[in-house]
């Protein structure tokens with residue numbers, strides 16, 4: 001069993017408090033039609049409201065792929081096969097041989113774990129395939145998307161944050177307006193080329209998601225955009241968050 005690493009910092013460790021927080025963020029048990037979503041991966045007090053908008057649109061799903069940013073940058077595409085635990089209980093993994101398994105990559109990474117409480121609140125008896133991805137070439141992104149298509153998941157989730165903007169991040173450019181346009185246009189190559197040298201922290205997962213959506217003919221729809229400024233009031237150093245559904 002994988003130990004949780006993000007509880008208590010990225011989301012509440014106490015079960016009742018976590019459920020209350022998810023409800024306050026606007027998460028409902030309503031089931032929608034979205035076959036893929038893009039959501040942020042910051043602490044839920046920062047980006048949870050934006051995430052909830054997309055989670056409220058997901059379809060009922062038994063087999064789910066979650067593609068998350070690998071912040072340590074080790075390996076390429078790393079799966080996990082042990083079950084994961086959160087304050088809402090055990091989340092079972094979907095065991096396939098399609099991707100190499102590396103549990104060490106997942107041990108300290110929060111970007112996938114932070115998605116589980118949203119899923120556990122909404123869905124019963126799902127299995128998920130955690131894929132932690134570091135930098136990949138455009139070709140590797142497409143190949144990864146093709147492998148995911150072959151697995152025939154009910155739902156694909158990609159997690160990524162947008163600009164990390166301000167002197168504290170060493171880059172004062174706001175990449176968000178153009179990045180949002182490129183996700184809306186659904187062209188993986190254009191998105192990849194623009195965000196490659198940016199502070200967007202979902203460059204690879206989002207490129208994979210756009211290829212996946214393109215191969216299935218799913219259309220991206222913007223659900224929400226926010227920034228950490230809305231929560232912290234700090235407009236010097238801030239992070240952008242967005243959520244999209246793909247139907």
Ligand SMILES: [Zn+2]
Pocket residue numbers: 041069071161201
């Ligand atoms: Zn990140």
